[in-house]
Amino acid sequence: MxxxxxxxxxxxxxxxxxxxxxxxxxxxxxxxxxxxxxxxxxxxxxxxxxxxxxxxxxxxxxxxxxxxxxxxxxxxxxxxxxxxxxxxxxxxxxxxxxxxxxxSRVMNEVEWDHVIDDVVAATMTMSANKIGALIVFERSVGLDDRIDTGIRIEGLVSKELLGNIFIVNTPLHDGAVIIRENRVMAAGCLLPLTRDHNLSTELGTRHRAAIGMSEQADCVIVVVSEETGIVSYTYGGHIYRGQDAESLKNILRNYLVTSKPKGVSDVLQKWRPLK
Known part of the structure:
Protein backbone atom coordinates (compact mmCIF):
# COMPACT_ATOMS: atom_id res chain seq x y z
CA MET A 1 0.00 0.00 0.00
CA SER A 104 33.15 29.22 -0.02
CA ARG A 105 36.57 27.79 -0.90
CA VAL A 106 38.47 25.83 1.73
CA MET A 107 42.04 26.99 2.31
CA ASN A 108 44.81 24.44 1.96
CA GLU A 109 47.74 23.91 4.31
CA VAL A 110 50.19 25.99 2.27
CA GLU A 111 47.85 29.00 2.33
CA TRP A 112 47.40 28.64 6.07
CA ASP A 113 51.18 28.52 6.52
CA HIS A 114 51.53 31.86 4.72
CA VAL A 115 48.86 33.43 6.95
CA ILE A 116 50.38 32.05 10.14
CA ASP A 117 53.92 33.08 9.17
CA ASP A 118 52.81 36.66 8.48
CA VAL A 119 50.83 36.90 11.72
CA VAL A 120 53.67 35.47 13.81
CA ALA A 121 56.21 37.79 12.15
CA ALA A 122 54.01 40.84 12.81
CA THR A 123 53.33 39.69 16.37
CA MET A 124 57.03 39.31 17.22
CA THR A 125 57.84 42.70 15.72
CA MET A 126 55.13 44.33 17.81
CA SER A 127 56.31 42.41 20.87
CA ALA A 128 59.88 43.69 20.43
CA ASN A 129 58.59 47.27 20.13
CA LYS A 130 56.00 46.87 22.92
CA ILE A 131 53.07 47.66 20.62
CA GLY A 132 49.79 46.29 21.94
CA ALA A 133 47.82 44.04 19.61
CA LEU A 134 44.70 41.87 19.67
CA ILE A 135 44.29 39.40 16.78
CA VAL A 136 41.27 37.10 16.60
CA PHE A 137 41.18 34.02 14.36
CA GLU A 138 37.64 32.96 13.48
CA ARG A 139 37.12 29.19 13.48
CA SER A 140 33.83 27.25 13.29
CA VAL A 141 31.69 29.84 15.12
CA GLY A 142 31.10 32.90 12.95
CA LEU A 143 32.03 36.32 14.34
CA ASP A 144 29.99 38.55 12.03
CA ASP A 145 28.35 40.30 14.98
CA ARG A 146 31.82 41.33 16.21
CA ILE A 147 33.04 42.22 12.73
CA ASP A 148 30.12 44.65 12.44
CA THR A 149 31.43 46.60 15.48
CA GLY A 150 34.67 47.50 13.68
CA ILE A 151 35.86 49.00 10.41
CA ARG A 152 35.53 46.66 7.42
CA ILE A 153 38.81 45.93 5.63
CA GLU A 154 38.54 42.48 3.98
CA GLY A 155 42.19 42.67 2.91
CA LEU A 156 44.65 39.83 2.51
CA VAL A 157 46.63 39.07 5.66
CA SER A 158 50.17 40.42 5.65
CA LYS A 159 52.65 41.43 8.32
CA GLU A 160 52.75 44.94 6.81
CA LEU A 161 48.98 45.37 7.05
CA LEU A 162 48.85 44.16 10.65
CA GLY A 163 51.81 46.37 11.57
CA ASN A 164 50.08 49.45 10.15
CA ILE A 165 46.78 48.68 11.87
CA PHE A 166 48.33 48.53 15.33
CA ILE A 167 50.50 51.64 15.06
CA VAL A 168 50.15 53.54 18.34
CA ASN A 169 47.69 56.47 18.47
CA THR A 170 45.89 55.46 15.27
CA PRO A 171 42.08 55.04 15.24
CA LEU A 172 42.24 51.22 14.93
CA HIS A 173 45.03 50.59 17.45
CA ASP A 174 42.89 49.87 20.52
CA GLY A 175 40.43 47.50 18.88
CA ALA A 176 40.75 43.90 17.76
CA VAL A 177 41.54 42.58 14.30
CA ILE A 178 39.36 39.65 13.19
CA ILE A 179 40.85 37.25 10.65
CA ARG A 180 38.72 34.87 8.62
CA GLU A 181 40.92 32.40 6.75
CA ASN A 182 43.39 34.56 4.78
CA ARG A 183 41.61 37.90 5.14
CA VAL A 184 41.57 40.64 7.74
CA MET A 185 37.80 41.11 7.85
CA ALA A 186 37.78 44.15 10.14
CA ALA A 187 39.86 46.16 12.59
CA GLY A 188 38.95 48.21 15.63
CA CYS A 189 36.40 45.59 16.67
CA LEU A 190 34.90 45.55 20.16
CA LEU A 191 35.12 42.33 22.15
CA PRO A 192 33.21 41.34 25.31
CA LEU A 193 35.15 41.47 28.57
CA THR A 194 35.43 38.34 30.69
CA ARG A 195 33.37 38.15 33.87
CA ASP A 196 36.08 36.19 35.67
CA HIS A 197 37.07 38.33 38.66
CA ASN A 198 39.85 35.98 39.76
CA LEU A 199 42.28 37.00 37.02
CA SER A 200 45.64 38.53 37.84
CA THR A 201 45.71 42.30 38.17
CA GLU A 202 48.56 42.27 35.65
CA LEU A 203 46.04 41.53 32.89
CA GLY A 204 44.59 44.70 31.39
CA THR A 205 41.53 45.38 29.26
CA ARG A 206 43.10 43.93 26.11
CA HIS A 207 43.76 40.55 27.80
CA ARG A 208 40.34 40.51 29.50
CA ALA A 209 38.67 41.16 26.16
CA ALA A 210 40.63 38.29 24.58
CA ILE A 211 39.56 35.91 27.37
CA GLY A 212 35.96 37.13 27.17
CA MET A 213 35.79 36.55 23.42
CA SER A 214 37.27 33.06 23.77
CA GLU A 215 34.56 32.25 26.34
CA GLN A 216 31.81 32.95 23.81
CA ALA A 217 33.24 31.33 20.66
CA ASP A 218 35.81 28.74 19.64
CA CYS A 219 38.17 31.37 18.22
CA VAL A 220 41.86 31.53 19.11
CA ILE A 221 43.17 34.99 19.99
CA VAL A 222 46.71 36.35 20.01
CA VAL A 223 47.49 39.17 22.45
CA VAL A 224 50.57 41.40 22.67
CA SER A 225 50.98 43.33 25.90
CA GLU A 226 51.61 47.04 25.42
CA GLU A 227 53.36 47.32 28.81
CA THR A 228 55.65 44.28 28.72
CA GLY A 229 55.61 43.05 25.11
CA ILE A 230 54.68 39.55 26.34
CA VAL A 231 52.87 37.46 23.72
CA SER A 232 49.89 35.40 24.88
CA TYR A 233 47.03 33.52 23.34
CA THR A 234 43.57 32.67 24.64
CA TYR A 235 41.25 29.80 23.90
CA GLY A 236 38.23 28.40 25.73
CA GLY A 237 38.32 31.11 28.38
CA HIS A 238 41.96 30.44 29.32
CA ILE A 239 45.06 32.54 28.69
CA TYR A 240 48.51 31.14 27.97
CA ARG A 241 51.30 33.67 28.37
CA GLY A 242 54.94 33.89 27.36
CA GLN A 243 54.83 32.52 23.80
CA ASP A 244 57.81 32.75 21.46
CA ALA A 245 57.69 32.67 17.66
CA GLU A 246 58.06 28.90 17.32
CA SER A 247 55.52 27.97 20.00
CA LEU A 248 53.00 30.50 18.67
CA LYS A 249 53.39 29.14 15.14
CA ASN A 250 52.81 25.57 16.32
CA ILE A 251 49.79 26.59 18.38
CA LEU A 252 48.14 28.42 15.49
CA ARG A 253 48.78 25.49 13.18
CA ASN A 254 47.15 23.12 15.66
CA TYR A 255 44.04 25.27 15.91
CA LEU A 256 43.67 26.50 12.34
CA VAL A 257 45.11 24.02 9.85
CA THR A 258 42.64 21.25 9.02
CA SER A 259 43.89 18.12 7.32
CA LYS A 260 40.56 16.66 6.24
CA PRO A 261 37.27 18.05 4.91
CA LYS A 262 34.09 17.89 6.91
CA GLY A 263 32.11 14.73 6.30
CA VAL A 264 28.66 13.48 7.22
CA SER A 265 29.85 12.41 10.68
CA ASP A 266 31.10 15.95 11.38
CA VAL A 267 27.74 17.43 10.40
CA LEU A 268 25.87 14.96 12.62
CA GLN A 269 28.32 15.69 15.44
CA LYS A 270 27.43 19.40 15.28
CA TRP A 271 23.72 18.58 15.60
CA ARG A 272 24.02 16.70 18.88
CA PRO A 273 22.07 18.37 21.71
CA LEU A 274 24.16 20.79 23.78
CA LYS A 275 25.06 19.65 27.28
Missing part, protein backbone atom coordinates in the same frame (compact mmCIF):
# COMPACT_ATOMS: atom_id res chain seq x y z
CA UNK A 2 2.70 2.46 1.01
CA UNK A 3 4.87 1.59 -2.00
CA UNK A 4 1.87 2.00 -4.23
CA UNK A 5 1.24 5.52 -2.87
CA UNK A 6 4.86 6.47 -3.50
CA UNK A 7 4.68 5.09 -7.04
CA UNK A 8 1.46 7.02 -7.66
CA UNK A 9 3.10 10.21 -6.36
CA UNK A 10 6.00 9.83 -8.78
CA UNK A 11 3.64 9.10 -11.65
CA UNK A 12 1.83 12.40 -11.09
CA UNK A 13 4.99 14.50 -10.78
CA UNK A 14 5.84 16.90 -13.57
CA UNK A 15 9.22 18.21 -14.64
CA UNK A 16 8.39 21.59 -13.06
CA UNK A 17 7.59 19.84 -9.75
CA UNK A 18 11.09 18.34 -9.71
CA UNK A 19 12.58 21.76 -10.48
CA UNK A 20 10.48 23.27 -7.69
CA UNK A 21 11.81 20.72 -5.18
CA UNK A 22 15.41 21.23 -6.29
CA UNK A 23 15.15 25.03 -5.95
CA UNK A 24 13.69 24.76 -2.44
CA UNK A 25 16.33 22.18 -1.45
CA UNK A 26 19.10 24.44 -2.77
CA UNK A 27 17.86 27.47 -0.82
CA UNK A 28 17.46 25.43 2.38
CA UNK A 29 21.01 24.12 1.93
CA UNK A 30 22.43 27.62 1.41
CA UNK A 31 20.57 28.88 4.49
CA UNK A 32 22.05 26.00 6.50
CA UNK A 33 25.54 26.84 5.21
CA UNK A 34 24.94 30.46 6.19
CA UNK A 35 23.99 29.77 9.82
CA UNK A 36 25.85 26.54 10.59
CA UNK A 37 28.98 28.37 11.79
CA UNK A 38 27.20 30.96 13.91
CA UNK A 39 25.58 31.06 17.32
CA UNK A 40 22.22 30.80 15.53
CA UNK A 41 22.95 27.08 15.14
CA UNK A 42 22.43 26.54 18.87
CA UNK A 43 19.11 28.41 18.73
CA UNK A 44 18.01 26.34 15.76
CA UNK A 45 18.90 23.15 17.62
CA UNK A 46 16.72 24.29 20.50
CA UNK A 47 13.78 24.93 18.17
CA UNK A 48 14.17 21.52 16.51
CA UNK A 49 14.20 19.64 19.81
CA UNK A 50 11.33 21.76 21.14
CA UNK A 51 9.31 20.85 18.04
CA UNK A 52 10.10 17.14 18.51
CA UNK A 53 9.10 17.34 22.16
CA UNK A 54 5.81 19.01 21.14
CA UNK A 55 4.99 16.14 18.76
CA UNK A 56 5.83 13.55 21.43
CA UNK A 57 3.67 15.33 24.01
CA UNK A 58 0.74 15.36 21.58
CA UNK A 59 1.23 11.66 20.78
CA UNK A 60 1.25 10.79 24.52
CA UNK A 61 -1.83 13.02 25.00
CA UNK A 62 -0.15 15.24 27.58
CA UNK A 63 -2.75 17.95 27.15
CA UNK A 64 -1.38 20.55 29.57
CA UNK A 65 2.20 20.15 28.29
CA UNK A 66 0.98 20.26 24.68
CA UNK A 67 -1.00 23.47 25.36
CA UNK A 68 2.05 25.16 26.94
CA UNK A 69 4.33 24.06 24.13
CA UNK A 70 1.87 25.18 21.44
CA UNK A 71 1.65 28.66 22.98
CA UNK A 72 5.45 28.77 23.36
CA UNK A 73 5.99 27.78 19.73
CA UNK A 74 3.59 30.55 18.63
CA UNK A 75 5.58 33.14 20.60
CA UNK A 76 8.87 31.80 19.20
CA UNK A 77 7.64 32.01 15.62
CA UNK A 78 6.79 35.68 16.15
CA UNK A 79 10.17 36.26 17.85
CA UNK A 80 12.25 34.48 15.18
CA UNK A 81 12.79 37.58 12.98
CA UNK A 82 14.16 39.41 16.04
CA UNK A 83 16.35 36.53 17.24
CA UNK A 84 17.79 35.83 13.79
CA UNK A 85 18.00 39.47 12.71
CA UNK A 86 21.81 39.46 12.12
CA UNK A 87 21.62 36.24 10.08
CA UNK A 88 18.64 37.47 8.04
CA UNK A 89 20.40 40.76 7.30
CA UNK A 90 23.57 38.95 6.29
CA UNK A 91 21.59 36.60 4.01
CA UNK A 92 19.97 39.54 2.24
CA UNK A 93 23.36 41.22 1.85
CA UNK A 94 24.86 38.07 0.36
CA UNK A 95 21.93 37.69 -2.04
CA UNK A 96 22.49 41.27 -3.18
CA UNK A 97 26.22 40.67 -3.67
CA UNK A 98 25.68 37.34 -5.41
CA UNK A 99 27.62 35.47 -2.71
CA UNK A 100 24.57 33.54 -1.50
CA UNK A 101 24.79 31.21 -4.49
CA UNK A 102 28.56 30.56 -4.34
CA UNK A 103 30.18 28.02 -2.05
Missing amino acids: FLGQIQGLFMTMRLWDILDILVVAFFLYRIYILIRDTRATALLKGLVFLGIFTVIAGWLQLHVVSWILDKLMTVLIVALPVVFQPELRRALEQIGRGKFYVS
